[in-house]
Amino acid sequence: MIFRENGQYAATYAKDMRIFRLREDRVAVAVLLVVAFVVVPLVANDYWLSSIFTLFLIFSLAALGLNLLTGYCGQLSLGHAAFMAVGAYAAFNFAVRLETPVLFNFIGAGLVTAAAGFVFALPSLRIKGFYLAVTTLSAQFFIEWLFVSFSWFSAGSMMGAIDTPPMRILGWAVETPRDKYLLTLGVVTVLALLAKNLTRGEIGRSWMAIRDLDVAAEIMGVRLFPYKLLAFAVSSFYAGVAGALYAFCYLGSVEVTAFELALSFRLLGMVIIGGLGTIMGSFLGAGFIVLLPIFISITVAAFATRGLTDFLSNLELIVFGGLIIFFLIVEPYGLARLWHTTKEKLRLWPFPY
Amino acid sequence: MVDEFWFAMEVLISGLLQGFMYSLVAIGFVLIIKSSGVFNFAQGSMCLFAALGFVSFWEAGLNFWVALGLALVMMIVLAVVIERVVLRPLVARPPLILFMATIGLAFLLEGLAQALWGTQPHGLELGIPDSPLEGLPVDISQFELFAAAISLLLVLALVIFFHRTRVGRALRAVSDDHEAAMSVGISLQMMWGITWAIAGGVALVAGIMWGTRLGVQYSLTLIVLKALAVLILGGFNSITGAVVAGLIIGGSEKLVEVYLNIIFGIGGVESFFAYALAMFVLLFRPYGLFGDEIIDRV
Numbered sequence: 001m002i003f004r005e006n007g008q009y010a011a012t013y014a015k016d017m018r019i020f021r022l023r024e025d026r027v028a029v030a031v032l033l034v035v036a037f038v039v040v041p042l043v044a045n046d047y048w049l050s051s052i053f054t055l056f057l058i059f060s061l062a063a064l065g066l067n068l069l070t071g072y073c074g075q076l077s078l079g080h081a082a083f084m085a086v087g088a089y090a091a092f093n094f095a096v097r098l099e100t101p102v103l104f105n106f107i108g109a110g111l112v113t114a115a116a117g118f119v120f121a122l123p124s125l126r127i128k129g130f131y132l133a134v135t136t137l138s139a140q141f142f143i144e145w146l147f148v149s150f151s152w153f154s155a156g157s158m159m160g161a162i163d164t165p166p167m168r169i170l171g172w173a174v175e176t177p178r179d180k181y182l183l184t185l186g187v188v189t190v191l192a193l194l195a196k197n198l199t200r201g202e203i204g205r206s207w208m209a210i211r212d213l214d215v216a217a218e219i220m221g222v223r224l225f226p227y228k229l230l231a232f233a234v235s236s237f238y239a240g241v242a243g244a245l246y247a248f249c250y251l252g253s254v255e256v257t258a259f260e261l262a263l264s265f266r267l268l269g270m271v272i273i274g275g276l277g278t279i280m281g282s283f284l285g286a287g288f289i290v291l292l293p294i295f296i297s298i299t300v301a302a303f304a305t306r307g308l309t310d311f312l313s314n315l316e317l318i319v320f321g322g323l324i325i326f327f328l329i330v331e332p333y334g335l336a337r338l339w340h341t342t343k344e345k346l347r348l349w350p351f352p353y
Numbered sequence: 354m355v356d357e358f359w360f361a362m363e364v365l366i367s368g369l370l371q372g373f374m375y376s377l378v379a380i381g382f383v384l385i386i387k388s389s390g391v392f393n394f395a396q397g398s399m400c401l402f403a404a405l406g407f408v409s410f411w412e413a414g415l416n417f418w419v420a421l422g423l424a425l426v427m428m429i430v431l432a433v434v435i436e437r438v439v440l441r442p443l444v445a446r447p448p449l450i451l452f453m454a455t456i457g458l459a460f461l462l463e464g465l466a467q468a469l470w471g472t473q474p475h476g477l478e479l480g481i482p483d484s485p486l487e488g489l490p491v492d493i494s495q496f497e498l499f500a501a502a503i504s505l506l507l508v509l510a511l512v513i514f515f516h517r518t519r520v521g522r523a524l525r526a527v528s529d530d531h532e533a534a535m536s537v538g539i540s541l542q543m544m545w546g547i548t549w550a551i552a553g554g555v556a557l558v559a560g561i562m563w564g565t566r567l568g569v570q571y572s573l574t575l576i577v578l579k580a581l582a583v584l585i586l587g588g589f590n591s592i593t594g595a596v597v598a599g600l601i602i603g604g605s606e607k608l609v610e611v612y613l614n615i616i617f618g619i620g621g622v623e624s625f626f627a628y629a630l631a632m633f634v635l636l637f638r639p640y641g642l643f644g645d646e647i648i649d650r651v
Contacts, residue, residue: 076449123632126639130392130452134585135635137578138628145624261578265456272453314472317464324457328450329442 003347019196036185041178050177050250052290057181057188058245059286063270064195064279065238070268071277072199073231074211075124075132079139080239080267085259086113086143087240088247089153092254095165096155102167102174102248106187109244110237116143117236124228128214140261147256160256164248180249187245191238196279198234207231208277269320273327275334284335292320363492364611365604370497372603373504374566377559378580379587379595380508381552387528387590388548390448391440394455397577398462399553403428404560404569405466408475421557428553436546463574474570477561500562507558508596511551515592524548528590582627586634588644598642602627 003024010016020026040053066080091109094100100108120139124132147153147160154160167174167183174183198204206227209217218224247254266289274285296316331337378396385393406427410420439458443451479496515521526534527544535541560569563576583602587594610623640646 070449076452123636127635128639130448130589131585131635131639131641133452134581135628135632137581138625138632141578141625141628145621149619149621268453269456272450276449311468314464314468317460318468319464321457321459321461321464324460325439325454328446328454328457329439332446332450 003343005347019193019200033189036189037182041181046177049181052294054177054181054184054250056287056290057184058242058250059267059270059290060283061188061191061245062239062242062267063274063286064192064282065235065242066267067271067274067276067279067282068195068199068207068238069231069235070271071275071281072204072211073207073228073235074214075121075228075231076130076268077136077139077232077235078133078261078264078268079120079136079143080235081259081261081263082140082143083113083117083236083239084243084246084263085147085256086116086236087243088254088259089147089160089162090240091244091248092162092164093153093155102169106241106244110241113240113243114233114237117232117239118229121229121232124232125225137261140264144256144260161253162247163253164251167248174249184245184249187241191241192279192283195238199279203227203230211277269324273324273334275336278334278336280339281334281336284339288335292316292323361608364607366493367497368604368607369600370494370501370603371607372583372599372601373501373596374497374559374562374599375576375579375583375603376587376596376599377500377504377507377555377562378576379583379599380511380592381555381559382580382584383587383590383592383595384511384548384552384555388524389440389527389545390451391455392448392452392589393552394452394577395459395462396552396556396580397574398459398466399428399431399556400560400563400576401569401571401573402431402462402466402560403553403557404477404564404573405470405475407557407561408477408564408569409470412475424557425554428557429550432549432553433546435549436542440545440549441542459574463571467571472571474568475564477564477569479561479565496565500566503558503562504596507555508592511555511592514551520544520547579627582631585641586627586631588641590645591641591643594641594643598631602630605630 003022005022008021008023010021015021020029041049044053062080062084065083066077069075069077087109090112091105094105094108095102116139120136123135127135151158151160154162169183172179174180199207206217206222209220209222210224210227210231214224243259246258251258270285270289271282272285273288274283275281293316296319297312300312300315327334378400381396381399382393385391385396403424407420407424410423411417415423435458439454440451443454479499513521515525523534523539524544524547526537526539527541531541534544559576560573563573567573579602583595583598586602587596587598606623606626609626610620613619613622635641
């Protein structure tokens with residue numbers, strides 16, 4: 001009875017079509033936004049803001065991008081970390097060479113990355129399934145090599161190491177962890193809303209048709225190639241913006257190794273643990289994977305005192321791997337499904353059915 | 354001119370021999386894809402696990418063959434456990450989910466191997482010198498020749514096993530059609546256990562070979578990445594494909610690396626060349642050189 005649908009009539013088409021049709025949902029989202037924009041910056045200390053909340057938001061954005069591609073359009077990408085790298089270096093070059101405004105840099109980084117994603121998506125016309133997944137690895141290796149080998153991309157410094165220049169938006173100097181958190185939060189909120197709308201419309205539905213059965217989608221008149229390319233481009237756009245944020249708001253000084261293959265797999269892990277084909281799942285999965293290592297090290301530190309760093313990193317691997325398998329077995333639709341189930345329960349509460 | 358020719362030959366041959374070692378890893382993938390349709394990303398971690406186990410047994414003072422046997426038994430037990438704990442609950446799930454599960458498995462095995470046997474690199478010396486054979490116009494490492502011979506033997510053994518034995522036939526039946534195989538009384542679980550055990554054995558051999566080369570350490574898991582390129586170039590479900598593609602990639606990437614460096618001064622192309630090549634070939638043959646074509650029906 002906490003979630004009550006009855007009595008909430010949509011009297012106009014516009015009301016019927018809006019993103020959150022239920023009053024309860026709207027209230028929940030508003031509360032969440034207030035907490036994120038007001039309460040968190042006031043309450044959390046610098047460590048939490050910079051190492052956890054900002055990181056969580058950036059990974060959520062990257063996972064969201066991957067989710068659009070893998071969860072909605074059904075195309076697996078194992079090279080998303082490299083697309084983040086493209087975004088990071090593109091934003092850096094915009095900032096250093098052209099000295100354009102910060103937000104423009106981020107959007108530009110997204111567009112450059114979208115172009116890169118577009119190029120690497122071209123094989124998807126003919127290659128499908130795991131063959132395509134493995135070819136996306138070429139993006140990972142090629143882009144890593146590009147940034148390490150050619151110092152033009154890092155404005156002359158060797159091995160692609162860059163330091164991000166200070167940011168200033170309309171006189172607002174983005175310096176403290178709090179400023180960076182708010183900037184990230186703003187970008188992520190706008191892009192998440194955009195993604196939600198994208199998936200509700202014609203584009204999202206075409207993607208889902210392709211995901212479910214590409215041949216059937218084609219027969220129904222969905223043109224596969226443009227939509228697949230679009231999915232790669234949009235997904236790369238998100239990855240690029242996330243990469244730029246990762247460089248500017250989290251890392252500060254960037255090396256190519258920050259975007260290695262392991263990050264691609266972590267992103268994929270976020271998407272699958274969070275829930276394929278859900279916007280919310282990207283956030284839940286990112287939160288889970290960001291918090292898990294911290295949680296494990298705190299738990300182990302409670303039992304052991306010292307000399308266990310080696311063991312700790314191995315234990316982290318074991319638990320991480322084990323949990324992925326566990327989740328896939330127990331809840332194949334990810335954490336987002338747990339939320340869905342809870343909502344169903346709340347709708348009926350206190351009655352069992 | 355003559356010197357240049359021999360230099361090119363030398364590069365090519367050492368590349369080809371390296372290619373055999375790539376195929377050794379790729380075969381492990383092919384085996385599992387063939388019989389269960391699972392894209393097993395954990396193959397590299399299995400190599401690390403097997404090699405670390407073997408080295409630790411050996412260093413503990415066991416006889417070489419006893420250590421090898423123990424490591425093999427360990428991989429068989431591991432295969433059975435994986436089948437029980439990971440694969441059985443995930444039967445009939447979409448391939449993506451199974452793929453992700455093997456990524457989880459890769460992390461788990463990596464952590465487990467290093468937690469059990471430590472993270473420091475172990476040297477591995479099989480007693481075959483990594484020095485060139487004498488009396489030839491080109492330098493060919495004895496060890497590389499030995500490794501290539503082992504891979505060839507292994508491939509031959511596998512081909513004979515798949516085509517001439519009862520279990521091998523059953524495995525092929527399972528890979529052709531799960532349901533039909535079950536209906537004639539082949540136990541799916543049994544067959545999957547056997548496949549994973551064989552893949553574990555192949556991982557052991559590959560792990561020892563690569564371990565001798567690179568030292569038994571974490572970086573063994575990274576050879577998977579080259580093997581994946583070999584895999585898609587050859588086609589997912591062809592052992593022959595894995596060998597041929599291994600040779601193509603091994604040979605061409607060495608030549609390209611060496612000559613790009615000499616002519617243009619661009620280095621490190623090796624890191625992605627295999628993928629670029631595989632991608633290019635896939636544009637014309639989307640299922641690799643020898644892979645079965647997948648025909649979609651609605």
